[in-house]
Amino acid sequence: xxxxxxxSLLALLVLGxxxxxxxxxxxxxxxxxxxxxxxxxxxxxxxxEGILFVADTKGAAITAIxxxxxxxxxxxxxxxxxxxxQKIAALxxxxxxxxxxxxxxxxxxxxxxxxxxxxxxxxxxxxxxxxVKADSQPEVVSLDKVKFSRAELxxxxxxxxxTQGNRQNNPRxxxxxxxxxxxxxxxxxxxxxxxxxxxxRAIPFPFKTVINGTSAEIYHGAHGRFETRSxxxxxxxxTVAKQPHLLAAYTCTPLVQFPIDALKPDAKIMxxxxxxxxxxxxxxxMIVYQKGGKDYxxxxxxxxxxxxxxxxxxDSVEKIEAPVPDGNKKGLPYETVESWTGIDQLDRxxxxxxxxxxxxxxGSLNLEALPLP
Amino acid sequence: xxxTFRRLHRTATLLAVVAVHLPPPSSLxxxxxxxxxxxxxxxxxxxxxxxxxxxxxxxxxxxGPPEGRSATVQVSGLSLxxxxxxxxxxxxxxxxxxxxxxxxxxxNSTDLPPMVGRYRIHEGFLxxxxxxxxxxxxxxxxxxxxxxxPGAHSGQSAPIVAVFKLPSIREGPRTVVQQVFPSSxxxxxxxxxxxxxxxxxxxxxxxxxxxxLRDALGKEIELPFLEIDEELWDPTMTRLTLFIDPGxxxxxxxxxxxxxxxxxxxxxxxxxxxxxxxxxxxxxLQASFEKRFxxxxxxxxxxxxxxxxxxxxxxGTRAPLVVAFPESMDHALAQRVIHxxxxxxxxxxGEVTLADxxxxxxxxxxxxxxxxxxxxxxxxxxxxxxxxxxxxPFEVDLFEGVQRRLTTPTVKLRFEVR
Numbered sequence: 001x002x003x004x005x006x007x008s009l010l011a012l013l014v015l016g017x018x019x020x021x022x023x024x025x026x027x028x029x030x031x032x033x034x035x036x037x038x039x040x041x042x043x044x045x046x047x048x049e050g051i052l053f054v055a056d057t058k059g060a061a062i063t064a065i066x067x068x069x070x071x072x073x074x075x076x077x078x079x080x081x082x083x084x085x086q087k088i089a090a091l092x093x094x095x096x097x098x099x100x101x102x103x104x105x106x107x108x109x110x111x112x113x114x115x116x117x118x119x120x121x122x123x124x125x126x127x128x129x130x131x132v133k134a135d136s137q138p139e140v141v142s143l144d145k146v147k148f149s150r151a152e153l154x155x156x157x158x159x160x161x162x163t164q165g166n167r168q169n170n171p172r173x174x175x176x177x178x179x180x181x182x183x184x185x186x187x188x189x190x191x192x193x194x195x196x197x198x199x200x201r202a203i204p205f206p207f208k209t210v211i212n213g214t215s216a217e218i219y220h221g222a223h224g225r226f227e228t229r230s231x232x233x234x235x236x237x238x239t240v241a242k243q244p245h246l247l248a249a250y251t252c253t254p255l256v257q258f259p260i261d262a263l264k265p266d267a268k269i270m271x272x273x274x275x276x277x278x279x280x281x282x283x284x285x286m287i288v289y290q291k292g293g294k295d296y297x298x299x300x301x302x303x304x305x306x307x308x309x310x311x312x313x314x315d316s317v318e319k320i321e322a323p324v325p326d327g328n329k330k331g332l333p334y335e336t337v338e339s340w341t342g343i344d345q346l347d348r349x350x351x352x353x354x355x356x357x358x359x360x361x362x363g364s365l366n367l368e369a370l371p372l373p
Numbered sequence: 374x375x376x377t378f379r380r381l382h383r384t385a386t387l388l389a390v391v392a393v394h395l396p397p398p399s400s401l402x403x404x405x406x407x408x409x410x411x412x413x414x415x416x417x418x419x420x421x422x423x424x425x426x427x428x429x430x431x432x433x434x435x436x437g438p439p440e441g442r443s444a445t446v447q448v449s450g451l452s453l454x455x456x457x458x459x460x461x462x463x464x465x466x467x468x469x470x471x472x473x474x475x476x477x478x479x480x481n482s483t484d485l486p487p488m489v490g491r492y493r494i495h496e497g498f499l500x501x502x503x504x505x506x507x508x509x510x511x512x513x514x515x516x517x518x519x520x521x522x523p524g525a526h527s528g529q530s531a532p533i534v535a536v537f538k539l540p541s542i543r544e545g546p547r548t549v550v551q552q553v554f555p556s557s558x559x560x561x562x563x564x565x566x567x568x569x570x571x572x573x574x575x576x577x578x579x580x581x582x583x584x585x586l587r588d589a590l591g592k593e594i595e596l597p598f599l600e601i602d603e604e605l606w607d608p609t610m611t612r613l614t615l616f617i618d619p620g621x622x623x624x625x626x627x628x629x630x631x632x633x634x635x636x637x638x639x640x641x642x643x644x645x646x647x648x649x650x651x652x653x654x655x656x657x658l659q660a661s662f663e664k665r666f667x668x669x670x671x672x673x674x675x676x677x678x679x680x681x682x683x684x685x686x687x688x689g690t691r692a693p694l695v696v697a698f699p700e701s702m703d704h705a706l707a708q709r710v711i712h713x714x715x716x717x718x719x720x721x722x723g724e725v726t727l728a729d730x731x732x733x734x735x736x737x738x739x740x741x742x743x744x745x746x747x748x749x750x751x752x753x754x755x756x757x758x759x760x761x762x763x764x765x766p767f768e769v770d771l772f773e774g775v776q777r778r779l780t781t782p783t784v785k786l787r788f789e790v791r
Contacts, residue, residue: 090488091486091489092488092504094511121651123608140504171607171705172709173607193605195754302600
């Protein structure tokens with residue numbers, strides 16, 4: 001997950017400019033200072049005041065870090081690092097094949113890029129937070145002494161005391177597939193490695209308690225059934241008819257809209273399928289941006305170039321309720337930007353550019369800014 | 374793992390290279406404890422290369438504790454003036470790696486940044502401790518540049534290099550695929566998932582390249598699995614959950630368009646894990662693994678515990694309780710979620726195994742069975758092979774009105790031990 005939707009972002013920025021003096025530090029006031037523990041670092045998302053949310057799938061927790069990176073970006077220097085995986089590997093004293101870039105986000109204030117990196121690919125892998133500033137090389141972000149707060153997600157249920165041979169453990173784990181921040185909530189999409197269920201959570205921030213995951217049901221047009229348990233791959237918060245919504249992309253790319261207010265403990269919600277974008281691909285990342293006074297979604301996926309989706313009709317688009325045959329498309333119209341190939345990570349850099357991690361020839365990964373289509 | 378690295382460490386010093394003529398102990402800037410000096414000297418005597426140094430600087434790697442993968446670079450021979458300048462508030466942290474930099478691999482240092490770590494001046498030495506553990510088999514090159522010392526003149530002295538390498542992981546037992554669940558050779562057309570169990574922890578990243586589903590002619594089925602970057606591992610990374618892409622599961626009477634279902638009734642397939650996949654220590658699997666199976670008609674019926682047969686054990690024994698299901702259940706969920714509660718309402722500790730292609734659930738209690746009424750507690754999250762829950766099929770089709778929801782999250786089956 002990336003930044004908040006443009007409309008909300010603009011509102012927050014405007015709000016932020018006027019009330020920063022009064023509210024500065026309010027969200028970080030209750031944070032403690034120290035070294036947050038991470039078992040892993042997965043999806044990232046930025047909130048206001050330079051707060052970075054880091055999902056820890058292994059630790060089943062979300063950590064909010066006050067990065068202190070709150071100096072607004074100046075100048076037009078664009079981020080560009082060729083072979084970013086090799087450079088990060090060198091910093092971490094390992095080889096490029098032992099570096100996995102789990103997610104990349106842009107701090108909307110400073111426009112610095114933050115990357116969640118796994119040093120190593122086995123069970124002893126070390127999570128590392130890396131930052132790239134404009135016109136600079138990657139650097140490891142020290143987390144030895146930072147202000148942070150942590151919300152633990154509900155643990156997997158322990159069902160009886162059973163052992164397997166000499167082992168007594170719970171192999172269940174809930175993977176976090178995406179996180180986001182909107183207004184005063186952290187949104188988390190999760191998927192279990194045992195029962196097939198997609199959960200969406202909305203946690204109030206500053207953190208207090210974590211509510212139960214809310215089960216999500218969508219109607220997936222291409223499948224001709226109600227998809228009760230297909231996992232959310234990536235999502236963005238977006239305002240529809242003046243109400244905060246989530247636009248979620250599922251595997252096989254139906255685009256589904258949920259009212260955020262419906263995310264309540266133990267509720268069953270029915271998403272509205274607003275676009276069917278065709279089969280045979282896997283959504284990776286999604287951002288919202290404005291161009292010519294209109295809002296667009298940009299969806300990176302595994303098998304096509306990126307999809308530029310018009311949201312003009314999102315307030316009025318008819319819900320897709322019937323099967324969509326032949327891998328056809330329905331709902332919101334989109335165009336494919338063919339030149340954007342090999343995109344692994346995507347975020348909005350500013351009003352003109354997106355920042356991507358893309359695969360170059362030879363398996364090298366490049367961090368680069370691309371003009372928004 | 375710890376033993377592996379202990380073994381590694383024993384030979385690590387043999388590979389340590391110190392690139393100087395070490396000054397005699399009397400000429401060191403501070404006294405070196407004799408034991409430490411001997412250790413260093415031993416490493417030097419095994420050194421693979423050396424070069425003469427004009428100023429008596431020495432750069433050496435000191436391996437850390439045997440159980441770890443750490444090592445420290447130590448530079449000696451610095452003048453008191455240089456040491457003082459390096460500790461002065463005027464010395465900026467960004468300048469450290471101009472003086473001493475450590476590079477992973479033997480690549481060109483101008484292209485790639487040096488490793489991050491901690492620099493210190495202590496007892497007359499300049500030392501560098503890498504922030505991250507060292508990788509076996511990777512050459513770490515420490516480069517000390519005397520001409521970058523405060524007050525030095527450029528061209529004053531050539532860089533001094535010392536290389537350190539933990540030996541590559543030795544050949545041990547190679548990792549294998551131990552088992553794939555469901556273990557049956559007949560799987561429903563709407564099968565939801567596989568569990569792949571490995572004999573040792575595996576590695577993450579681009580794993581789906583090593584997993585193949587092939588038809589009877591050996592032709593690859595395109596994109597049959599739900600490919601998730603996060604990958605669905607258990608905490609030990611010895612079990613991978615592999616969901617069939619829900620977009621590729623044939624549903625009801627409606628055929629899937631464009632690429633069709635991954636599995637079709639009556640056809641034969643094989644799930645192949647190729648041996649190029651690397652385990653957690655970077656070694657490839659011992660062999661490829663193949664599970665052949667035939668696809669049978671889809672299962673759209675939720676499991677019904679009322680049809681399960683419970684074979685109660687005798688009191689005073691630790692004989693297994695045997696529960697027979699009419700169909701195979703999801704291995705992981707049946708193993709984890711079903712449990713037994715005693716008359717007093719306590720969860721009975723014991724060991725669960727599954728048998729007969731996951732159609733039998735066996736429970737051996739830690740202590741002998743006590744007479745009385747027990748309950749088999751079955752959370753409704755239990756799934757069969759097609760992902761149908763108790764009381765709820767996987768496909769909830771609101772058009773057909775198939776919506777059966779249980780208000781209770783568990784089903785309880787009573788049995789008597791007598």
